[in-house]
Amino acid sequence: DIQMTQSPSSVSASVGDRVTITCRASQGLSRWLAWYQQKPGKAPKLLIYAASNLQSGVPSRFSGSGSGTDFTLTISSLQPEDFATYYCQQANSLPLTFGGGTKVEIK
């Protein structure tokens, strides 16, 4: 199985801050990586697929980059509704696997 490691595990930030979350894979993924946002008691929501493609309806302040083993999710200007947990997911091979999550908290 491909192991996915996210960092940091949590980050405290203020509204308007730029936030960057990193995801590292145990083997190369090309660009087969997705990012999700999950709020408490809710299902995950797809933000980014194929490393950098913004899912329809997702605000443009979210962006993804990277290829191979290292990927980044950036929130350019944090909004109140963005406080949540974020997960990366490798889509290169089965079984699909997820990172451990990054919780974005209010500073």
Added chain:
Amino acid sequence: QVQLQESGPGLVKPSQTLSLTCTVSGGSISSGSYYWTWIRQPAGKGLEWIGCIYTSGSTNYNPSLKSRVTISIDTSKNQLSLKLSSVTAADTAVYYCARGGGSWELDSWGPGTLVPVSS
């Protein structure tokens, strides 16, 4: 817009079989180049992919659960189902069904259903 909804018993006893159904609305489960998956999440923990099924009926399962999992699809009812046998407390989790797209992203999710395993 497609919507998914999980349903099943609220409680399962140890050693029994967990059975869940996911009903898809707003579109045909057999249209498009999609696949359908089950994912679970223990309280306070991360996401675990259980397996998936294609409209052809072929399946892929997580090796860690493969001996206990069966996923099936009923295109006439627009439903997919999950059976997990010989459950233990470690199988207590919120179970989600989700639709998978061409880049193996999961673009639509059900709200999830909590399944406690307890005697």
